[in-house]
Amino acid sequence: MMKQPTSPSRSEFLSRRQFLSTGATFLTAVSVTTGAPHAEAEIKMPDSMLYPGVADEPYGTPSKHEEQVVRLVQGLTAKRTTTWSYSPIHRQRGIITPSGLHFGTHHSGIPDIKPDAHRLYVHGMTQKSLSFSVADLLRYPLTGNIRFLECSGNSWQQGAFAKPAAKTCAELYGLLSGSEWIGVPVRLLLSEAGIDPRASWVIAEGSDSGSLARSIPMSIMNNDAIVALYQNGERLRPAQGYPMRLLLPGIEGNMNIKWLRRLEVTDRPAFTKDESRAYTETLADGSIEGFSLYMGVKSVITHPSAGQVLPDRGYYEVSGLAWSGFGRIRSVEVSDDGGANWRTANLHEPVLDKALTRFSLPWKWTGQEVRLQSRATDERGNVQPGRADWRKVYHAGSVNHYNAIQTWLIDQRGTISNVF
Amino acid sequence: MMKQPTSPSRSEFLSRRQFLSTGATFLTAVSVTTGAPHAEAEIKMPDSMLYPGVADEPYGTPSKHEEQVVRLVQGLTAKRTTTWSYSPIHRQRGIITPSGLHFGTHHSGIPDIKPDAHRLYVHGMTQKSLSFSVADLLRYPLTGNIRFLECSGNSWQQGAFAKPAAKTCAELYGLLSGSEWIGVPVRLLLSEAGIDPRASWVIAEGSDSGSLARSIPMSIMNNDAIVALYQNGERLRPAQGYPMRLLLPGIEGNMNIKWLRRLEVTDRPAFTKDESRAYTETLADGSIEGFSLYMGVKSVITHPSAGQVLPDRGYYEVSGLAWSGFGRIRSVEVSDDGGANWRTANLHEPVLDKALTRFSLPWKWTGQEVRLQSRATDERGNVQPGRADWRKVYHAGSVNHYNAIQTWLIDQRGTISNVF
Numbered sequence: 001m002m003k004q005p006t007s008p009s010r011s012e013f014l015s016r017r018q019f020l021s022t023g024a025t026f027l028t029a030v031s032v033t034t035g036a037p038h039a040e041a042e043i044k045m046p047d048s049m050l051y052p053g054v055a056d057e058p059y060g061t062p063s064k065h066e067e068q069v070v071r072l073v074q075g076l077t078a079k080r081t082t083t084w085s086y087s088p089i090h091r092q093r094g095i096i097t098p099s100g101l102h103f104g105t106h107h108s109g110i111p112d113i114k115p116d117a118h119r120l121y122v123h124g125m126t127q128k129s130l131s132f133s134v135a136d137l138l139r140y141p142l143t144g145n146i147r148f149l150e151c152s153g154n155s156w157q158q159g160a161f162a163k164p165a166a167k168t169c170a171e172l173y174g175l176l177s178g179s180e181w182i183g184v185p186v187r188l189l190l191s192e193a194g195i196d197p198r199a200s201w202v203i204a205e206g207s208d209s210g211s212l213a214r215s216i217p218m219s220i221m222n223n224d225a226i227v228a229l230y231q232n233g234e235r236l237r238p239a240q241g242y243p244m245r246l247l248l249p250g251i252e253g254n255m256n257i258k259w260l261r262r263l264e265v266t267d268r269p270a271f272t273k274d275e276s277r278a279y280t281e282t283l284a285d286g287s288i289e290g291f292s293l294y295m296g297v298k299s300v301i302t303h304p305s306a307g308q309v310l311p312d313r314g315y316y317e318v319s320g321l322a323w324s325g326f327g328r329i330r331s332v333e334v335s336d337d338g339g340a341n342w343r344t345a346n347l348h349e350p351v352l353d354k355a356l357t358r359f360s361l362p363w364k365w366t367g368q369e370v371r372l373q374s375r376a377t378d379e380r381g382n383v384q385p386g387r388a389d390w391r392k393v394y395h396a397g398s399v400n401h402y403n404a405i406q407t408w409l410i411d412q413r414g415t416i417s418n419v420f
Numbered sequence: 421m422m423k424q425p426t427s428p429s430r431s432e433f434l435s436r437r438q439f440l441s442t443g444a445t446f447l448t449a450v451s452v453t454t455g456a457p458h459a460e461a462e463i464k465m466p467d468s469m470l471y472p473g474v475a476d477e478p479y480g481t482p483s484k485h486e487e488q489v490v491r492l493v494q495g496l497t498a499k500r501t502t503t504w505s506y507s508p509i510h511r512q513r514g515i516i517t518p519s520g521l522h523f524g525t526h527h528s529g530i531p532d533i534k535p536d537a538h539r540l541y542v543h544g545m546t547q548k549s550l551s552f553s554v555a556d557l558l559r560y561p562l563t564g565n566i567r568f569l570e571c572s573g574n575s576w577q578q579g580a581f582a583k584p585a586a587k588t589c590a591e592l593y594g595l596l597s598g599s600e601w602i603g604v605p606v607r608l609l610l611s612e613a614g615i616d617p618r619a620s621w622v623i624a625e626g627s628d629s630g631s632l633a634r635s636i637p638m639s640i641m642n643n644d645a646i647v648a649l650y651q652n653g654e655r656l657r658p659a660q661g662y663p664m665r666l667l668l669p670g671i672e673g674n675m676n677i678k679w680l681r682r683l684e685v686t687d688r689p690a691f692t693k694d695e696s697r698a699y700t701e702t703l704a705d706g707s708i709e710g711f712s713l714y715m716g717v718k719s720v721i722t723h724p725s726a727g728q729v730l731p732d733r734g735y736y737e738v739s740g741l742a743w744s745g746f747g748r749i750r751s752v753e754v755s756d757d758g759g760a761n762w763r764t765a766n767l768h769e770p771v772l773d774k775a776l777t778r779f780s781l782p783w784k785w786t787g788q789e790v791r792l793q794s795r796a797t798d799e800r801g802n803v804q805p806g807r808a809d810w811r812k813v814y815h816a817g818s819v820n821h822y823n824a825i826q827t828w829l830i831d832q833r834g835t836i837s838n839v840f
Contacts, residue, residue, distance in 0.1 A: 043541050043543070043681075043682060046533070046537070046538070046627050046681065048531035048532065048533050048627045048628065048629070048679065049531075049627055049628065049629050049631055050629065051629055052501045052528050052529045052629050053501065053526070053528055053529025053530040053531040053532070053628055053629065054529050054530050054532070055493070055496050055501070055503060055529060055530070056491070056493050056496075056503050056505045056524050056526055056529075056530060056659055057491075057493070057659070058490035058491050058492075058493055058505075059482075059490045059491070059520045059521065060491075060519060060520040060521070060522065060524075060657050060658075060659050060660075061520065061657065062479075062654060062655070062657055063535075063655065063656075063657060063658050063662045063663075065534065065535050065662070065663075066654070066655050066662075069654060069655070070478035070479045071476070071477075071478050071479070071480075072478075073475070073476050073477070073478060076475050076476075081472045081473070081475070083475060083476050085476045085478075091654070091655075092650075092653045092654070093562055093564075093602040093649070093650040093653065094564060094600045094602045094650060094652075094653055095600065095653075096516065096566075096600045096652045096653045097653045098519065098652050098653045098654045099480060099518065100479045100480040100481065101479065101480070101653070101654065102480065104476050104480075106473070106476055108472050108473055109472045109473025109474050109475060109476075110473040110474050110475070110476060111468035111469075111473040112468065112473070112474070113466070113468050114485065115483075115485050117466070118466070121463050123463070139734075139735060139736065139737070140737070141737045141780065141782060142513055142737065142739065142780070143768065144513075144514060144768075145768075145769055145770065146516075146770070178653075180514045180515065180516045182513040182514045207466050207468045207469055208468065208469065208473060209468070209469050209470065209471055209472050209473065211469055229513070230512075230513040230514060232514075232516045232518050232652065233512045233513065233514055233515075233516045233517045233518045233521070233598075234482060234486070234489060234511070234512070234518045234521065235482070235483065235486050235489070235511075236483075237480050237481065237482055237483060238480075238483050239476055239477070239480050240480075242483045242485070242486075243483075243485075259468065261463075261466065262463060314559075315559065316559065317559075317560070317561045317562065319562065348563065348564075348565075349565055349772075350565065350566070350770050350772060352769075352770060360561065360562070362561060
């Protein structure tokens, strides 16, 4: 075990200044100050310096030593094609999720669409019906930004179960990702077709065998909605809607229709199967909330988190992700005593509209049992609720739009688990 | 050919307002207004809706229909291991380069490094010599941002050749990429070791068989330099320095030492082979510039660009990338008459420090020969030079730090080529 020069009675968060001024004390204990190589001769050349390396590839791949960093694909059986691919967010740093690790919730598998044959139709209450090929869309102005996407059912276990599930951070929060999405503003395509002024909704349909379809208010389509063609600098991947998907910043994942083939302009919602039974929430008073649209302000500590173990006492950086469908994150507070005391975390640049925001705070663990929490506030003043407050709004067993404060319990052995 | 309702005598840039007000005229001509499907019945279900799709994968991959979007790997022969992997920047949208398409300049191939055995040594003019494992570094505070990386020799043909090379945009500008890089501040590691106040340089060495090493001023190490462990949300890939690399925002790519194994604190530069012969520039007066450090302000139009062909007249979005080693991009101007007249382009959010910045401007091509150019200015007021001005500073044949204005010639057939 490490030497503990000063042994405070309990764990504590450190300000940046505190950390830097006292840092050496903690960090030296962590870094391997061996017998210490004083001369260059002691710094042995590794084998990698003795032989030329291998040639570069046309398309690069992750290290073979990182093979375990993959999505957890759940739900696939011979009889059903609904799967959930959980992103390993406890392995992610920064605010970009690699496209290969982006979460996916699929109800009918991933269709193979030939891009040259694919068309997007804009029709319904319009002056003209239009069809757009990929090549057509690529002539339009392209716009977009870095955005989060979250499955409406992310963290569903926390709402559905009376007792906390023995799950990891990725299993509880991994239906969440951040990417740069670039495409054509929907409003331009609607404007091209000429919208009937009485129209107020647009029904978007995918080309999957489940024909996933959702009704989207016109106001959202005329705001920052895009028909996305690019994710993180390259064309969409099949699991993300190749060759095109709807991208509605801040809106529940399910409405961001993948393999988009149709935008039908109407004056009423369609009440598709995907928005009548599924993707609604039962509220505490028994009523049903549909078209819930924006994902609420939310945060989670990813480092450390359930599934990890603190190897010893001493310095750690508490780090996590915060996001809100309503705009930018204004602040994140963290607590290591279950919410009795809160400290303001550092927000890392860039802090973007409807994007994942990374927060962190230096922290010293003295080996006691602690309850780590984070609480986000967005630029509109929305504050992430406690679980009890969330359950005052949503009926017991509700599985969608869970955004309450997460508590990670760290026991004296350093084992971390999910608790309410 | 498309109908041309109003036929101006020459091509022109359009303001956002102009574009939106007259947009329908241009865009309808581009979109496929077929016989037009008026009823849903006419919008045929594609095959993809008839059968369930395939299951999701643990690690996602690009579409098989995008197999041609890869890096161009040049230079590999049986006798040498120096390669250049050019990123297909004419295929990229936004400011993030997918890690699999990130450029690479390799002098000794890509070493295979076992992460558990790898150590980073900090030694030299320090109070202590330290060694850090990957696990040690992951205990430290992690920071970083989205940054550009550019090979010092990017666009070398433009400086080296008296006549313009018949090359594509990617071949001329593809040693350039943008990524989110996250790691440990170098200043923290130096502080841990305790720097001798007389020290002013740090020599960084990689674990490749060429032992690529560069001398870096202490002021840069104490600013925003990091030992990067993550790129775009996942651990570094082998071609990018797995398990760790130096990341010096704004500084020429070669100094961002990959497979980093050693930081030696000194009071003078080492004049390694990588900074005595290579990676210096011959100036117009015959003197040699070494330690040129920051990449100058630069921009290039990627859409349209050499290697592409405009299929017909009408509306296009002129779009490109701008960047500066000295900070944020302040503005980008574009010209379609070889620099006689300039229009201010739109800068896309986010505009970040030492990162790629996307610019665009709507444009109408009437079929005449035009010369497209872009000219970037950074927040310090540095303005991208013309080629003649660049050559007043650098000797004919210089291959590094070329940042002059690029001219794409579009002939009457829509063919695009590189001209001076």
